[in-house]
Amino acid sequence: MPDTRTSELVRMWIDGWVVSRGTSDPIDEPWGWTIDVGQPNHVARHVLPEPSGNDVRKIASATSAPGTWLKLFAEDQAVLPWVGPGWRRDITGFLMACHLVPERPEMPAGYTLTSWTRGGVSRVLVRTGDGHFAARGQIAQAGTHAVVDQVETAAEHRRKGLGGLVMRTLQSTAYEAGAETGLLVGTPEGRALYSSLGWTMHSPMTSLWYEPSGAAR
Structure with missing residues (x-):
């Protein structure tokens, strides 16, 4: 319930x-x-x-x-x-929801990260050293809360810490912009990652x- x-x-x-x-x-x-x-x-x-x-x-x-x-x-x-x-x-x-705090994500070796914000949405893109897509995600702020959306890691790059990198980067970006609470609707596959990062399941x-x-x- x-x-x-x-x-x-x-x-x-x-x-x-x-x-x-x-x-x-x-x-x-x-x-x-x-x-x-x-x-x-x-x-x-x-x-x-x-x-x-x-x-x-x-x-x-x-x-x-x-x-x-x-x-x-x-x-x-x-x-x-x-x-x-x-x-x-x-x-x-x-x-799921969490209280946002400053994050210090570590970059796994062999990857690069690009981030940008436009129209109230901040995006993160992770690529390999030769430019291939590895992971992505975005977060949209609405007042003092922010919603994580469309987090994805390419199958061949899973279990390398990229999901955590994307999430921590997004959470930190939202925190620095003044958001206090993070929200998302995650998949069964993503639930374990989000729980490990301090997110609580509500429904x-x-x-x-x-x-x-x-x-x-």
Whole structure:
């Protein structure tokens, strides 16, 4: 079950996520928020911090547009019975938060790091000595909190400390800009890394998208 801070943390996460992705402002709904994303396979998303069966059933039954997503902060097994045919499940996510502190990331040998900030989003790019992509990530600030997004390490460069390098660099950048709290929704694969860096898990997140049979992706 989500803790009592889930709704507050989800709203904080949304505030940074819309900056990171350049989406519409969130629209307040009785059950949460709707966000227009504007991508062919991700047209819009409905975010429910405390989903109920009635709300999810109403949204799911009223959805006819492929590329509509549901972000439900609850366990998969609790919410899957509430949606009908055409809804596909993505990997489970985990809402996590941490108190930001100054970081001193160490650069693994054989890699270089480039960072830049534009439009409220700070990005980190790690490359090999000959310029090949190795890892990346970004963080978007919204007031005193910042949202980590799109952290990725190339398969051939995993387990070399690059994920920690990216995260510590992003966290330090946000701290130096005045942010106090970090938020993210991580994958099962990333959860261990984030936990090792002091992040606390607050709620699982079930992610579903609508793709009826025969719909083009």
